[in-house]
Amino acid sequence: MEELLALAGTLPKIRKGDFIDAKIVSLSRKEVLFDIGWKTHAILISPETKELPTFLPYLKPGQMVPIRVVNIEAKAGFPVVSLQSFFEKGKWEILEEHYKKEEPVEVVVQGSGKGGLFVEVMGIRGVIPKIQLTQEYIRSQDKLYGKKVEVKILEVDKSKNRLVVSQKAAALGITHKKIEETFAKIKEGEVYKARVIGFSDFGIFCEIDGIEGLVHISEISWKKVADPRDYANEGEIIEVMVLQKNAKDYKLTLSLKRLKEDPWQEIEEKYPKDKEVEGEVVRKEAYGFFVRLEPGIEGLIHNSKLTAETDIEVGQKVKAYVERVDKKRRKMSLVPVTTEKPLLYR
Numbered sequence: 622m623e624e625l626l627a628l629a630g631t632l633p634k635i636r637k638g639d640f641i642d643a644k645i646v647s648l649s650r651k652e653v654l655f656d657i658g659w660k661t662h663a664i665l666i667s668p669e670t671k672e673l674p675t676f677l678p679y680l681k682p683g684q685m686v687p688i689r690v691v692n693i694e695a696k697a698g699f700p701v702v703s704l705q706s707f708f709e710k711g712k713w714e715i716l717e718e719h720y721k722k723e724e725p726v727e728v729v730v731q732g733s734g735k736g737g738l739f740v741e742v743m744g745i746r747g748v749i750p751k752i753q754l755t756q757e758y759i760r761s762q763d764k765l766y767g768k769k770v771e772v773k774i775l776e777v778d779k780s781k782n783r784l785v786v787s788q789k790a791a792a793l794g795i796t797h798k799k800i801e802e803t804f805a806k807i808k809e810g811e812v813y814k815a816r817v818i819g820f821s822d823f824g825i826f827c828e829i830d831g832i833e834g835l836v837h838i839s840e841i842s843w844k845k846v847a848d849p850r851d852y853a854n855e856g857e858i859i860e861v862m863v864l865q866k867n868a869k870d871y872k873l874t875l876s877l878k879r880l881k882e883d884p885w886q887e888i889e890e891k892y893p894k895d896k897e898v899e900g901e902v903v904r905k906e907a908y909g910f911f912v913r914l915e916p917g918i919e920g921l922i923h924n925s926k927l928t929a930e931t932d933i934e935v936g937q938k939v940k941a942y943v944e945r946v947d948k949k950r951r952k953m954s955l956v957p958v959t960t961e962k963p964l965l966y967r
Contacts, residue, residue: 635659639690640706645682650674655688655702663700666691672708675743678727679715686711712743713779720774725791728772730765735821738762740770740786747784751819752826752833755789759818760855776870795831803830804871807863812880815861817853825849827861827875834873836861843878843885843917852877884917885951892918896943897958902935912939912955920953931957 635641635657643655646662650673655663665673680686687710692701704711719726728740728747737751749772751759758765765788772786773795789795807813807829815827815834825836838846846852853859865874892898892914900914909923910933922933922941933939941955 635690635693635700637690637693641688641690642685643688643702645680645684645686647682648673648677648680650677653680653704655686657688657690657700657702659700661699663688663690663702664695666701666703669704669708672704676708676712679712679743708744712745713777715743716745716774716777716784717779720777723773723796725771725773726786727769728786729769730767732766733762738765740772742784745782745784747786749786749788752828753785753787753789755792756818756856758788793831800832800871804832804866804868806830807832807866807873809863809866812860812862814858815875817855817857817859819855820850820853822849825853825877827859829861829863829873832871832873834861834863834875836875836877840864840874840876840878843881843883844913845919884915885948888918888948888953889946892943892946892953894943894945897940898943898955899938899940902933902937902939905935910935912941918953920955922955922957926956928959931959933957 641657643657643663646654646656648654651670653665653670653673655665657663686704686707688702688704689706690700691703695701716726718724726742728742728749730738730749731741731746732739734748736748737753738749740747740749749770751762753775754762770788771791772788773790774784775787775790776783776785778784787795813829815829817825818828819826822838824838825841827834827836836849838849841849841852859877860880861875861877862879863873864876864879867874898914898920900912900920902910903913903919904911909921909926911919911921913919920941920943922939926944927933940958942958944954944956946953
């Protein structure tokens with residue numbers, strides 16, 4: 622009796638409603654036993670056992686988790702506890718730990734969008750960017766719909782409710798250390814061979830030795846680009862110049878047009894004021910017509926330079942005088958050739 626009383630005196634004072642850290646003693650898909658420093662192990666409250674299958678891959682014996690004491694002593698004599706605080710908060714901590722240790726997690730693919738696949742893990746929604754899929758799935762994302770996929774975490778931020786993962790990194794065993802080493806070798810201003818892995822309305826996605834990069838639509842060509850897909854094919858190897866390295870997310874800003882001569886470099890010498898030129902009308906805007914003189918060089922015939930007799934249509938060849946060239950803003954003003962120069966021409 623004296624030993625029992627002595628033992629009772631050493632037990633921690635735990636009350637109903639207390640939040641404490643407990644050690645997992647054993648677990649299965651239907652129950653969990655916790656060591657809370659009490660005379661008997663604690664059990665998980667029955668309604669929450671339904672959530673165990675979801676979290677089972679991220680729980681293990683010996684792990685410390687936050688619990689809330691629901692009842693000091695239930696009918697069977699076991700304390701009953703809740704893991705709700707862990708389910709709400711701990712899942713983010715689990716993902717952050719997997720991110721730091723570069724350990725893969727299993728997600729379920731729930732759908733797709735323009736930029737990639739939407740996934741779910743422990744009730745948290747995330748995304749696999751298209752460029753973070755292996756080549757076999759980039760072209761056929763539907764093969765992954767509804768399936769469990771092993772991924773590595775690229776970004777996890779609870780405050781922004783943001784989770785970005787990579788199927789490619791898990792499948793190919795790519796580590797942060799390897800990415801850092803490869804990224805460090807790439808130099809700004811240098812030309813590299815890149816593989817085209819996808820497109821968007823704003824550019825071409827590429828990779829250089831596994832490092833992601835984007836050729837923005839403004840860096841594809843010196844002339845106006847309507848559709849990036851007109852300038853490359855998926856899977857094609859192209860030469861690009863690295864304009865900028867983003868060390869925060871290990872991404873590259875790339876350029877195609879910098880590998881070609883800028884047609885505006887000698888614009889003032891090639892197209893001096895009053896020079897007569899000929900070009901094709903390529904588009905009409907509310908304020909006038911754009912005339913292409915050569916690839917990358919377009920001039921504007923403003924509506925104010927037109928007379929009632931002037932008849933211009935898209936696709937038509939026209940002759941004009943160079944009125945003004947603004948090299949810095951890459952703009953050129955033209956005046957259509959008539960029997961006489963309009964009075965407005967200066």
